[in-house]
Amino acid sequence: MPKIRVTRKFSFEMAHALFGYDGLCRNIHGHTYHLEVCLLGEVKYEAGHPKDGMVIDFGKLKGIVKSNIVDIFDHALLVNSLFPKDSIEAFQKATERLIVVDFQPTTENLVIHFVKILQQELPSNVSLLSMRLYETSNSFAEWFAPDNQ
Numbered sequence: 159m160p161k162i163r164v165t166r167k168f169s170f171e172m173a174h175a176l177f178g179y180d181g182l183c184r185n186i187h188g189h190t191y192h193l194e195v196c197l198l199g200e201v202k203y204e205a206g207h208p209k210d211g212m213v214i215d216f217g218k219l220k221g222i223v224k225s226n227i228v229d230i231f232d233h234a235l236l237v238n239s240l241f242p243k244d245s246i247e248a249f250q251k252a253t254e255r256l257i258v259v260d261f262q263p264t265t266e267n268l269v270i271h272f273v274k275i276l277q278q279e280l281p282s283n284v285s286l287l288s289m290r291l292y293e294t295s296n297s298f299a300e301w302f303a304p305d306n307q
Contacts, residue, residue, distance in 0.1 A: 159200040160200070161198055161199065162201055162213050163196050163197065163198050164196070164197050164216070165197075166216055166223065167192060167193070168193040168195070168227070169191065170227075171189070171190055171233050172191055172231050172232065172233070172234055172236060173187060173188035173189075173235045174188075174189075174235065175235075175241075176238070176262055176263065177241050189293050191231075191293060192291070193228075193272070193290070193292075194289065194290040194292075195223055195286070195289055196286075196288040197214060197219065197280070198213075198287040199213040199285065200213065214281065214283075222279050222280065230257075231257070234253075234255040234256065235249060235253045235256050235257070237249060238259060238260075238261065238263060241258075264299075269301050272291065273286060273289055276289070285303065286303060287303050288300060288302045289301045
């Protein structure tokens with residue numbers, strides 16, 4: 159059976175600050191992130207089945223990514239747990255959507271984090287082939303499955 163790649167794009171707004179960074183990104187700032195999720199699988203050939211001709215229903219893929227990434231990270235402030243406790247407390251007072259992570263919230267680390275989340279949620283008949291996370295219109299980080307085997 160031939161393998162087919164299917165990709166869905168998502169967008170969300172998120173702020174972050176890079177702990178100890180030696181440039182402007184040490185300050186809280188935001189981005190419109192664009193996320194591309196590419197799956198690999200075989201087309202379902204089952205005449206009369208509502209999913210006939212699909213690798214995965216794009217609506218199902220949308221639901222998985224939306225509930226596990228977009229709904230959680232959209233309009234959130236993401237910071238490293240290395241920030242001093244008083245800074246984290248101040249962030250908590252400033253926003254209802256603070257996410258404290260145990261890594262520097264760079265685009266590279268975010269794409270790795272999102273990959274780990276999605277790999278646990280995808281149906282067994284498809285695999286995550288690649289994920290691309292744009293921080294700006296001309297800067298992105300990409301995870302590619304063959305590079306990580």
